[in-house]
Amino acid sequence: MIKEMVCVVCPVSCRMKVDVNAAGDIFVSGNKCKRGVVYAEKELTNPTRNVSTTVRIEQGVHSRLPVKSDVEVPKALVLDLVKALDNVLVTAPIKMGSVVAENVLDSGINFIATRSM
Amino acid sequence: MGGILQQCIHSGFGVEMFKEDLTGPEYAERYIEKMQLAGLEFRTNSLVTELHEDRTLVYTNPIEGYVEVQGKAVILTMGCFERTPGQINLYGDRPAGIMTAGTAQSFLNKDGFLVGKRVFILGSGDIGLIMARRMTLEGAEVLGVAELNPYSSGLARNIVQCLDDFDIPLYLSHTVIQVIGSSRLESIIIAEVDEQKQPIPGTEKTFEVDTLLLSVGLIPDRHLTAQAGIKLHPRTGGPIVNNRYETNVPGIFAAGNGLHVHDLVDWVSLEGERAGESAARYVQGELTDAELISTEPGNGIIYVVPHYVLKQVDEDVRFYFRVDNVYKNVKVNIYKDDELLKSLKKNVMVPAEMEMIKVANQDILDASRVRIEVEVL
Ligand SMILES: Cc1cc2nc3c(=O)[nH]c(=O)nc-3n(C[C@H](O)[C@H](O)[C@H](O)COP(=O)(O)OP(=O)(O)OC[C@H]3O[C@@H](n4cnc5c(N)ncnc54)[C@H](O)[C@@H]3O)c2cc1C
Ligand code: SF4
Numbered sequence: 001m002i003k004e005m006v007c008v009v010c011p012v013s014c015r016m017k018v019d020v021n022a023a024g025d026i027f028v029s030g031n032k033c034k035r036g037v038v039y040a041e042k043e044l045t046n047p048t049r050n051v052s053t054t055v056r057i058e059q060g061v062h063s064r065l066p067v068k069s070d071v072e073v074p075k076a077l078v079l080d081l082v083k084a085l086d087n088v089l090v091t092a093p094i095k096m097g098s099v100v101a102e103n104v105l106d107s108g109i110n111f112i113a114t115r116s117m
Numbered sequence: 118m119g120g121i122l123q124q125c126i127h128s129g130f131g132v133e134m135f136k137e138d139l140t141g142p143e144y145a146e147r148y149i150e151k152m153q154l155a156g157l158e159f160r161t162n163s164l165v166t167e168l169h170e171d172r173t174l175v176y177t178n179p180i181e182g183y184v185e186v187q188g189k190a191v192i193l194t195m196g197c198f199e200r201t202p203g204q205i206n207l208y209g210d211r212p213a214g215i216m217t218a219g220t221a222q223s224f225l226n227k228d229g230f231l232v233g234k235r236v237f238i239l240g241s242g243d244i245g246l247i248m249a250r251r252m253t254l255e256g257a258e259v260l261g262v263a264e265l266n267p268y269s270s271g272l273a274r275n276i277v278q279c280l281d282d283f284d285i286p287l288y289l290s291h292t293v294i295q296v297i298g299s300s301r302l303e304s305i306i307i308a309e310v311d312e313q314k315q316p317i318p319g320t321e322k323t324f325e326v327d328t329l330l331l332s333v334g335l336i337p338d339r340h341l342t343a344q345a346g347i348k349l350h351p352r353t354g355g356p357i358v359n360n361r362y363e364t365n366v367p368g369i370f371a372a373g374n375g376l377h378v379h380d381l382v383d384w385v386s387l388e389g390e391r392a393g394e395s396a397a398r399y400v401q402g403e404l405t406d407a408e409l410i411s412t413e414p415g416n417g418i419i420y421v422v423p424h425y426v427l428k429q430v431d432e433d434v435r436f437y438f439r440v441d442n443v444y445k446n447v448k449v450n451i452y453k454d455d456e457l458l459k460s461l462k463k464n465v466m467v468p469a470e471m472e473m474i475k476v477a478n479q480d481i482l483d484a485s486r487v488r489i490e491v492e493v494l
Contacts, residue, residue: 006273006274006276006277007274008274008277008278009138009274010129010132010138010274011129011132011272011274011380011381012132013272013273013274013470015273015464015465030464049278049282050127050128050138052126052127052128052140053126053251053254053255054126054225054226054229056229062227062228063227063228063229064225064226064227064228064229066126066140066141066142066226068126068128068140075282078254079254082254082255083256096142096143096146114126114139114140114142114143115123115142115143115145115146116146
């Protein structure tokens with residue numbers, strides 16, 4: 001069965017053809033780099049996404065600090081994780097890359113600051 | 118510092134420049150650090166209000182007031198602005214709750230204000246798609262996105278991860294025909310359009326929403342160009358430049374979204390580097406004049422940047438261009454005068470995705486025109 005798929009890993013947005021044979025082997029074409037293959041395999045088994053959102057910050061130039069998950073998040077967990085961050089409040093100064101929320105919802109996923117503020 | 122990047126908190130930046138998938142603020146911070154290391158002087162909270170042909174400019178800020186500067190060279194990188202509700206003739210009432218997607222993005226990602234609970238989006242530009250996901254994540258309900266064209270104007274990856282992931286419908290060949298509300302937006306009516314982009318009677322659908330976001334196009338910021346006598350291109354909306362990114366006014370250069378609207382920040386940076394390098398050479402008196410080779414959009418191409426190439430030995434030229442429609446299974450041909458120079462096969466080309474082709478400088482030096490064309494196979 002050949003499935004058409006858009007790789008979302010980077011903005012190049014490769015349009016890929018993904019073929020799975022009877023033995024479950026996955027063949028990918030149309031991808032410009034190897035990450036497209038990994039994406040296609042995951043999309044068929046356990047789709048994951050990068051999650052970026054914001055948390056509240058005090059004494060910063062803005063009132064929200066942008067953050068992202070340190071690893072890709074299973075699709076089904078995305079909304080719950082973002083909701084859980086509603087309770088996080090940090091205080092400036094914060095350095096880009098520092099962890100602002102650890103092991104959120106016991107998922108093992110941390111959220112890190114994506115800018116210094 | 119960082120411009121629009123600071124509110125684009127999603128990832129997808131830097132794949133080409135850093136071989137990493139960064140968020141907008143992370144990408145900006147890498148350059149801000151470089152700038153600080155180099156000890157460059159900068160001003161924030163400062164608005165340039167005047168620019169003249171002799172490269173003098175005026176800026177104002179709350180600390181220094183009104184300041185006049187004589188530039189040896191000037192690089193314009195003012196970015197672009199979003200088409201506003203006023204620019205698209207929305208029929209109906211004028212309630213609160215109608216704004217551009219970028220305004221909503223700034224409110225949400227910098228200030229923490231969610232501008233509505235039940236949202237509809239007009240236009241499938243990237244900012245609109247990104248905001249469909251952002252507002253959903255923050256608890257709003259996004260009822261749909263309507264796009265006038267039969268194809269999306271945003272990147273394919275954003276259709277997948279911002280709409281499909283959350284089951285948000287995309288209504289292609291649809292537009293908003295009426296907005297209704299006394300003080301706050303209460304509902305909107307959308308309809309399908311025919312090939313002439315006219316609403317088809319009987320296809321109306323009503324959505325009860327409190328917010329309508331617009332993502333209906335970006336226009337290079339050109340508030341400063343007229344005064345300085347800088348010529349603009351009718352299709353890009355930005356200045357006309359040569360392969361050094363110099364405008365028709367000597368010593369004034371342009372790059373980024375203020376030159377033509379980009380989808381990838383990496384290409385903005387590449388252009389910026391080239392413009393910066395040229396400006397430095399200009400200041401040192403190294404830029405010499407030469408005859409011009411014009412670059413022309415042929416069949417299927419809306420525009421090509423740079424608009425001219427100087428007939429002199431220089432770095433290879435990167436031609437940036439967009440196609441005027443969705444094409445499948447085509448070739449992109451580059452002609453020097455009428456001779457085919459280069460040909461590339463493409464499976465899919467869409468107007469939403471800017472294309473780039475690099476051509477060796479010495480290959481075109483004897484030409485008077487370079488034409489880029491789409492050939493349907
Ligand atoms: C929602 C959205 C999503 C995007 N997603 C991606 C993505 O996933 N991947 C990717 O690679 N790219 C993406 N891009 C594209 C990329 O971010 C932009 O093309 C790029 O950042 C533009 O940079 P710029 O410097 O040309 O313009 P801008 O970032 O707009 O910077 C222009 C700056 O000039 C300042 N300015 C303007 N006029 C004046 C004046 N008169 N005086 C003083 N200052 C002035 C402005 O305040 C601003 O700070 C996205 C863009 C948007 C809007
Ligand atoms: S296959 Fe590679 S280049 Fe293509 S979209 Fe995916 S990550 Fe980007």
